Amino acid sequence: MDLNSVYQRLNTGSKKWSQYPEDVLPMWVADMDFPVAEPIVMALRNRLEHPLLGYCVAQDSLRQTLVDHLARHYDWVIEPEDLVFLPGVEPGVNMALNTLVPAGGGVLVQTPNYSPLLHAPAHWKLPRVDLPFRADANGEYPTDLEALQRGLARSRALLLSNPHNPLGKVFEPEELRAIGEACVQQDVLIVSDEIHADILFDGRRHTPIASLSAEIAERTITLMSASKAWNIAGLKTAFAVVQNAALRERFNNGRLGLVDSVNALGLEATEAAYRLGADWLAQVNAYLQDNRDYLAQALQTRFPGIRMNLPQSTYLAWLDCSALDIEHPQQFFLEHARVALSDGLEFGAECGQFVRLNFGCPRSMLEEALARMERSLQRR
Incomplete structure (x- = not known):
């Protein structure tokens, strides 16, 4: 290529x-200004051999492809039914805040942060609680755990960007575990944007925060997509991993006629990306x-x-x-x-x-x- x-x-x-x-x-x-992977192009061409493009649902093969990908790359074992398909990560963030955070509940955001995450709490009249990153002597951006605890005490949800945009930070498992355990202790929902999980440098490995313990997973909405890594953002397809069945049902109820089904070609492209890309x-x-x-x-x-x-x-x-x-x-x-x-x-x-x-x-x-x-x- x-x-x-x-x-x-x-x-x-x-x-x-x-x-x-x-x-x-x-x-x-x-x-990105790179051409889409040939397996994705071929999958789209094959799908277009069929003349109908009506409403679609994720097929079992796509669910299993994602389950296998998460297990192989992150040692994260989930079930196919844990997956919720969405037309984007940003709609998933807003579904979670609108549906799962009580009125007036604070939303903790590490700053700087991706603009749609930064501004999402205000869409639902939820106060934003900022947790600024400060570079240390090594040019790293560690989470200030004491400030985190103080911020969580004023919050009902944490918006996590993992890996972080715009800092390009890859969170180490120990740091994520400390963040997750603090959220468990203070009964705070975690909404984790992990859209850049598959773009990693220098041999690094991504860790989904929900993979670290059952207790953390029970309160986490993890949002992922092939859109950034495989450069198919225009196909508007993402998925949430919600392992807590009751939380998943409440999250799905947040569609409210605004967050519709995913388009047929996006589902095909997503499966091809994770299976063949x-x-x-x-x-x-x-x-x-x-x-x-x-x-x-x-x-x-x-x-x-x-x-x-x-x-x-x-x-x-x-x-x-x-x-x-x-x-x-x-x-x-x-x-x-x-x-x-x-x-x-x-x-x-x-x-x-x-x-x-x-x-x-x-x-x-x-x-x-x-x-x-x-x-x-x-x-x-």
């Missing part, structure tokens, strides 16, 4: 490439790690005013531009470099000096984006 080819995505309805004028290089939304994913992960390392080297040698802690997961780099002394870095690079990055303010009110850069693209696109940014700073 050739990951270096640049595919023309203008006029395809791509959100990433439609948001800005054609002369802007889009490096913002979490959407391992080789493609391994190649993409290796390419992403090389892109990450190229980006890190370029920032170190060519951008003394920008700092980045090396992402351990995702294809998203969290760039600290505070040393550039630019009031609004995202706007500066958009106007002067014609490069569209995600604005740090989307991830937290204290993040105005940060931008998020998507390096899930052919190397030539990453090189061009950095060259444009470098020239814009030289002209300043």
Whole structure:
């Protein structure tokens, strides 16, 4: 598979490439510029041989494929009936908050955080309780467990981003266990967004928080999808793992006419990804790690005013531009470099000096984006 080819995505309805004028290089939304794995394409073609595309349900083969994937990759044993299929992780987050958190119950969110998670509590008039990450001397972002306990005392739910977006943090099992046990002790629901679980660097391994103990699993809604790792976000398919049957029933009741069934092609693509997409994913992960390392080297040698802690997961780099002394870095690079990055303010009110850069693209696109940014700073 050739990951270096640049595919023309203008006029395809791509959100990433439609948001800005054609002369802007889009490096913002979490959407990779790589072609979909051939097994997924073949599965879609085969499905389209049948002329009907009515309402669909997940078949037993898809459920078993996911059960096998979770056991093989995470040592997480679940049952097929634990799976709930959804048109996205974000709808699952909002279903959980609206249905399972009592009125006025606080929702603890580690900040900075992915904008839809950050703003979800307000949709349901639930107070958000922020738990800020602070980088330690090693550039890591450990959870402040004492602050966690204080935050949980004011909360009825924890929104967890695991792996973390935008920090690219992979939580170690010991840290997750401490978080999970604190939630058990304080009777707090865990809603865990694990959409980036299959994008990992440097030999790391993802740990679903619900896999750590039966007690943690009993209060956890885990949300996953093939959309990020296999680049099929437009097919709008995700799934929740809810091992507590009573909690699963209450969660499903939260559809409320808003969260409908999953489309037929998304279900086919998801099964093909998890069943047949391992080789493609391994190649993409290796390419992403090389892109990450190229980006890190370029920032170190060519951008003394920008700092980045090396992402351990995702294809998203969290760039600290505070040393550039630019009031609004995202706007500066958009106007002067014609490069569209995600604005740090989307991830937290204290993040105005940060931008998020998507390096899930052919190397030539990453090189061009950095060259444009470098020239814009030289002209300043």
